[in-house]
Amino acid sequence: MVVLRLALRSLCSRWLTALLTMAAIALSVALFLGVEKVRSGARESFADTISGTDLIVGARSGDIQLLLYSVFRIGNATSNISWRSYREIAARPEVAWIVPLSLGDSHRGFRVLGTDEAYFRHYRYRRGQGLTFASGKPFADLFDAVLGADVADTLGYRMGDPIVVDHGIGAFSFSKHEDKPFRVAGILSKTGTPVDRSVHISLKAIEAIHVDWRSGGRAPGRGRTADEVRRMDLTPNAITAALIGLKSRLAVFRLQRFVNEYRQEALSAVMPGVALQSLWHLVGTAETALRAVSLMVVLTALLGMATMILTALNERRREMAILRSVGARPATILGMLVAEAGLLTFVGVAAGYALVQGTLVLLRGHIDSRFGLYLTIDPPTAYEIATLAAIVAAGCLAGLLPGWRAYRRSLADGMTVRT
Amino acid sequence: MLTADMAKLSARARDRFRAEHIGIIFQMFNLLPYGTVLDNVLLPLSFAPSRRARAAKRGSVRGEARRLLSALGLEEALFDGPPAATLSVGQQQRVAAARALIGAPEIVLADEPTSALDAGRQAAFLDLLFDQAGAAGASLIMVSHDERLAVQFDRVAALADIVRSAT
Numbered sequence: 001m002v003v004l005r006l007a008l009r010s011l012c013s014r015w016l017t018a019l020l021t022m023a024a025i026a027l028s029v030a031l032f033l034g035v036e037k038v039r040s041g042a043r044e045s046f047a048d049t050i051s052g053t054d055l056i057v058g059a060r061s062g063d064i065q066l067l068l069y070s071v072f073r074i075g076n077a078t079s080n081i082s083w084r085s086y087r088e089i090a091a092r093p094e095v096a097w098i099v100p101l102s103l104g105d106s107h108r109g110f111r112v113l114g115t116d117e118a119y120f121r122h123y124r125y126r127r128g129q130g131l132t133f134a135s136g137k138p139f140a141d142l143f144d145a146v147l148g149a150d151v152a153d154t155l156g157y158r159m160g161d162p163i164v165v166d167h168g169i170g171a172f173s174f175s176k177h178e179d180k181p182f183r184v185a186g187i188l189s190k191t192g193t194p195v196d197r198s199v200h201i202s203l204k205a206i207e208a209i210h211v212d213w214r215s216g217g218r219a220p221g222r223g224r225t226a227d228e229v230r231r232m233d234l235t236p237n238a239i240t241a242a243l244i245g246l247k248s249r250l251a252v253f254r255l256q257r258f259v260n261e262y263r264q265e266a267l268s269a270v271m272p273g274v275a276l277q278s279l280w281h282l283v284g285t286a287e288t289a290l291r292a293v294s295l296m297v298v299l300t301a302l303l304g305m306a307t308m309i310l311t312a313l314n315e316r317r318r319e320m321a322i323l324r325s326v327g328a329r330p331a332t333i334l335g336m337l338v339a340e341a342g343l344l345t346f347v348g349v350a351a352g353y354a355l356v357q358g359t360l361v362l363l364r365g366h367i368d369s370r371f372g373l374y375l376t377i378d379p380p381t382a383y384e385i386a387t388l389a390a391i392v393a394a395g396c397l398a399g400l401l402p403g404w405r406a407y408r409r410s411l412a413d414g415m416t417v418r419t
Numbered sequence: 420m421l422t423a424d425m426a427k428l429s430a431r432a433r434d435r436f437r438a439e440h441i442g443i444i445f446q447m448f449n450l451l452p453y454g455t456v457l458d459n460v461l462l463p464l465s466f467a468p469s470r471r472a473r474a475a476k477r478g479s480v481r482g483e484a485r486r487l488l489s490a491l492g493l494e495e496a497l498f499d500g501p502p503a504a505t506l507s508v509g510q511q512q513r514v515a516a517a518r519a520l521i522g523a524p525e526i527v528l529a530d531e532p533t534s535a536l537d538a539g540r541q542a543a544f545l546d547l548l549f550d551q552a553g554a555a556g557a558s559l560i561m562v563s564h565d566e567r568l569a570v571q572f573d574r575v576a577a578l579a580d581i582v583r584s585a586t
Contacts, residue, residue, distance in 0.1 A: 002458055002461045002462050002464070002465050003462070003465045005458060006451055006453075006454050006458055006462065009451075009453045009454060009458075009502075010451075010453060012453070013452075013453040318449070319451060319452075321449075322449045322450070322451055323451075323462075324434075325443060325445070325449060326438065326443075326462050326463040326466065326518070327434060327435070327437060327438025327439075327463055327465075327466030327467055328434075328465075328466055329431060329434045329435075329466070332466070
């Protein structure tokens with residue numbers, strides 16, 4: 001007991017280096033756990049974003065690209081699907097429901113999605129949950145907009161507020177559709193998916209605001225007013241993509257082949273699960289690299305600790321010799337140093353874990369709204385526990401190095417005072 | 420104990436033997452600087468179970484440590500207080516003596532324990548040391564340059580007589 005207390009006191013007498021060492025370990029462990037958390041959080045967020053959709057149809061492009069722009073609102077479509085093709089696919093007997101998506105405009109940095117009422121009925125996320133309205137209802141009027149939860153939250157919109165859609169995407173747009181303002185008709189409940197960061201308007205409204213526009217700019221001359229536009233035929237020429245639900249999942253390959261071999265237009269249909277798998281495959285290497293780097297940082301911190309104990313050993317020669325002189329065996333000294341390393345690592349690991357959890361509690365909301373990454377606070381997973389235990393074990397192992405040196409030193413060493 | 424040949428013991432057994440049977444007072448005392456007085460005195464008992472058992476005979480080992488320290492003339496207030504490094508030389512010396520005597524080892528080795536003291540205090544400290552060594556039933560072996568101290572000992576040997584390889 002006395003030996004343990006003295007070992008602790010010895011550590012306390014070197015509190016500054018001990019504290020810095022523990023801080024280094026804590027930060028490295030926090031980095032490692034943070035990377036893990038973000039990695040699994042991103043995977044879950046992605047996997048949870050779309051549920052119950054059997055096929056996504058868009059212009060011919062890579063599976064991942066189609067998935068990214070249609071569901072995650074990342075990137076842009078290379079080309080569109082004509083309205084005629086859309087109607088033809090919608091009329092196929094396998095199709096239970098189809099939701100058109102039209103992208104390309106934005107509102108103060110948030111994407112504007114043109115769709116129809118089917119979207120609110122059929123879009124499913126996180127194991128089949130449907131969209132619900134926090135207030136209001138789907139668009140009834142041509143110039144009605146339904147906001148995602150984050151859009152309303154960030155920009156402070158309430159029901160009935162007017163909003164103006166920007167042409168093109170980007171936080172700052174120079175051309176605006178200010179002649180045809182929208183009215184907030186509904187606000188969706190929080191979903192933790194890109195839906196939260198979308199402004200939904202009807203397909204017809206997308207047509208309506210682009211009536212006088214030609215190839216990215218406003219056509220010269222007098223623009224038509226909102227009332228004039230209302231009387232026009234606003235059937236769209238093209239849409240960006242469509243989500244499809246099937247009557248029977250068995251038909252999925254048949255419809256996929258139909259779309260992929262569609263003659264009039266180059267289209268492709270992807271299964272969301274399959275596209276996600278290829279996405280994981282793509283980012284898997286980066287994930288592994290990230291994990292390797294964070295493990296290296298942990299290793300560096302442990303080496304730093306070994307160095308710190310080794311350096312202190314010189315100042316502690318007298319302490320060791322005194323312990324030996326009162327009867328401590330070399331093995332006791334070895335054990336003491338290994339225990340010191342183990343204790344430092346354990347406290348460091350615990351502090352690192354607490355740091356990550358604390359950061360999560362504090363910044364979770366911010367990360368969610370800023371990056372759309374919904375991170376959960378869970379008890380540690382078996383993988384995390386195993387890794388943390390391995391780090392503590394590695395810390396003890398790192399203590400063996402200075403421990404071995406002290407062990408080798410003879411009893412007489414350090415006994416005479418040279419200070 | 421006297422029949423054991425230390426040179427024949429294993430390193431491990433030698434460590435144990437030394438811890439159990441020999442208390443050492445160093446010239447420079449060699450206290451652990453950050454430990455309290457009591458921690459320093461109790462330290463040898465961690466490595467010597469039979470010394471611990473002997474020290475515990477009159478109650479607790481802490482009680483025995485307190486008794487020894489008081490008998491050696493150290494103020495009660497210092498026992499559990501400041502780290503040993505902050506004590507004066509005289510105080511450290513008493514702590515070192517208590518550490519060597521606790522648990523009544525058969526032999527107490529003292530390496531010039533009085534060299535840091537003036538003549539008057541030397542005598543007083545030696546008296547205390549003799550009293551406590553006597554009470555513990557320990558033989559006191561002391562190394563010193565000061566031949567005036569020799570009269571108080573039963574046997575005196577000059578270093579030149581016992582070191583065979585002395586030149």
